[in-house]
Amino acid sequence: MEDQFYDTDEPIVALATAWSESALAVIRTSGKGSVELFAKVFTNPKSILSSTGFTMHYGYITDQSRGKKIDQVTAAVYRSPKSYTGQDGVEIFCHGSLPGIESIITILKKAGFREAAPGEFTMRAFLNGKMDLSQAEAVAEIVGSKSKQAHSLALNRLSGGVLEKIDLIKKKLVDLMGLIEVQLDYPDDEIGGDTDIPLDSLLDAEKEIINLINTYRVGKIFHEGVAVALAGGTNAGKSSLFNLFLKEDRSIVSDINGTTRDYIESWITLEGIPIRLFDTAGLRDAEHPIEVEGIRRSEEIIKNASLVLYIIDGSTGMTAEDKEIFSKYKNDPDYLFIWNKIDKLSAGVPDGVIPVSAVTSEGFSDLENIINSRLTGMEISGSELMIDSLRQKGLLERAARSLRSVKLSLENSISLDAVAMDLKETLDALGEITGEVTSEDILNNIFSGFCVGK
Numbered sequence: 001m002e003d004q005f006y007d008t009d010e011p012i013v014a015l016a017t018a019w020s021e022s023a024l025a026v027i028r029t030s031g032k033g034s035v036e037l038f039a040k041v042f043t044n045p046k047s048i049l050s051s052t053g054f055t056m057h058y059g060y061i062t063d064q065s066r067g068k069k070i071d072q073v074t075a076a077v078y079r080s081p082k083s084y085t086g087q088d089g090v091e092i093f094c095h096g097s098l099p100g101i102e103s104i105i106t107i108l109k110k111a112g113f114r115e116a117a118p119g120e121f122t123m124r125a126f127l128n129g130k131m132d133l134s135q136a137e138a139v140a141e142i143v144g145s146k147s148k149q150a151h152s153l154a155l156n157r158l159s160g161g162v163l164e165k166i167d168l169i170k171k172k173l174v175d176l177m178g179l180i181e182v183q184l185d186y187p188d189d190e191i192g193g194d195t196d197i198p199l200d201s202l203l204d205a206e207k208e209i210i211n212l213i214n215t216y217r218v219g220k221i222f223h224e225g226v227a228v229a230l231a232g233g234t235n236a237g238k239s240s241l242f243n244l245f246l247k248e249d250r251s252i253v254s255d256i257n258g259t260t261r262d263y264i265e266s267w268i269t270l271e272g273i274p275i276r277l278f279d280t281a282g283l284r285d286a287e288h289p290i291e292v293e294g295i296r297r298s299e300e301i302i303k304n305a306s307l308v309l310y311i312i313d314g315s316t317g318m319t320a321e322d323k324e325i326f327s328k329y330k331n332d333p334d335y336l337f338i339w340n341k342i343d344k345l346s347a348g349v350p351d352g353v354i355p356v357s358a359v360t361s362e363g364f365s366d367l368e369n370i371i372n373s374r375l376t377g378m379e380i381s382g383s384e385l386m387i388d389s390l391r392q393k394g395l396l397e398r399a400a401r402s403l404r405s406v407k408l409s410l411e412n413s414i415s416l417d418a419v420a421m422d423l424k425e426t427l428d429a430l431g432e433i434t435g436e437v438t439s440e441d442i443l444n445n446i447f448s449g450f451c452v453g454k
């Protein structure tokens with residue numbers, strides 16, 4: 001991005017809503033003099049100029065040079081520092097006609113506004129102290145969220161969840177740094193194991209950083225979804241369960257062994273997690289070449305799935321093949337074993353196998369909960385703090401690495417100077433997450449991924 005990106009006072013303009021025909025559209029401006037510039041093209045300039053902020057104004061945008069009305073609008077005036085960017089600004093609510101929007105933006109550019117770069121509004125908000133970097137990233141995550149849960153998790157980050165957590169961790173480490181510096185000032189004292197440096201708070205901080213790193217995997221699941229495959233012998237009830245998950249009669253069900261010959265896939269959402277669910281061909285020694293190929297493809301799907309739901313026909317009990325697979329994978333976190341057809345008389349359900357009936361739905365909601373906690377490794381209520389930014393994950397890993405060397409140095413009585421250096425590196429990495437320590441490159445990287453108008 002060009003240097004002008006860093007002229008953070010310049011008045012800018014951009015369409016904040018989608019570029020498509022709609023009832024209303026919002027055009028946003030921000031920067032020094034933007035209220036005065038807007039007044040030049042508005043039929044009621046006095047009301048705009050005298051506004052002290054947070055007021056709405058009704059009128060027309062006009063093309064002065066041709067004395068022509070462009071659109072009837074309402075305009076919201078913001079005065080620094082009480083605005084999204086912290087600057088003066090006007091938000092224009094106009095009709096959502098594409099030629100109309102284009103004309104308004106052209107008029108505003110003629111009046112002195114420059115078109116905003118992607119993320120420029122949010123970048124100004126960050127630079128003016130309206131939010132930290134993790135919150136700025138959450139703005140983009142909210143706009144891009146694909147499920148209610150993903151949205152609520154991002155909202156949690158926007159309201160400062162990451163910032164608060166990082167501040168708490170940092171506080172512990174800053175206290176530790178203080179103790180170390182005191183000891184450094186008294187070089188005659190013994191160092192290492194005999195120092196009064198409390199390892200507890202260091203271990204706490206390390207644990208919290210690692211927990212936060214681990215949430216990235218879960219955050220990603222909510223964002224991108226996971227593949228889950230139904231597997232098992234023929235007639236076990238895979239297609240029946242597939243249909244139950246979809247709440248739709250999608251896959252053919254019959255009592256003929258080998259009904260499903262090719263795999264079938266569909267997207268479902270389970271507690272906000274997007275899941276690509278596969279129904280597969282029943283596993284057996286098939287003879288027909290088409291079925292053989294179907295089984296080969298199904299095995300491929302099963303191998304690549306994040307989670308395999310292995311279905312056993314509970315009305316007949318485990319076949320020899322079921323037994324073999326059960327003993328091989330029963331402790332594998334990527335497998336769940338399901339005892340289907342519990343509505344029919346069947347032998348006792350073996351330990352570790354989940355009882356359900358695809359016909360009566362008995363046990364199905366329990367199964368959904370188990371799948372959910374298996375996929376996320378935790379109970380998600382939507383209020384948790386999860387990170388969804390690869391940048392933040394990388395920095396947390398850097399912080400964890402340097403903290404590990406702090407720990408090792410303290411344990412092995414290595415010089416306190418080295419300890420202090422590693423601790424500073426940890427604090428720097430944490431500071432970069434919230435944006436206390438940043439370079440222009442980092443900012444460009446983050447904000448260029450935004451849409452224009454944000």
Ligand SMILES: Nc1nc2c(ncn2[C@@H]2O[C@H](COP(=O)(O)OP(=O)(O)OP(=O)(O)O)[C@@H](O)[C@H]2O)c(=O)[nH]1
Nearest residue numbers: 235236237238239240254258259260282341358359
């Ligand atoms: N009583 C009872 N019957 C079930 C249940 N689930 C499936 N069935 C029946 O079992 C038979 C096989 O069901 P499918 O869903 O086609 O089984 P599948 O595992 O997809 O079989 P293939 O496609 O041949 O591998 C059908 O007649 C279903 O109606 C259940 O929970 N209870």
Ligand SMILES: [Mg+2]
Nearest residue numbers: 238239259260
């Ligand atoms: Mg089937």
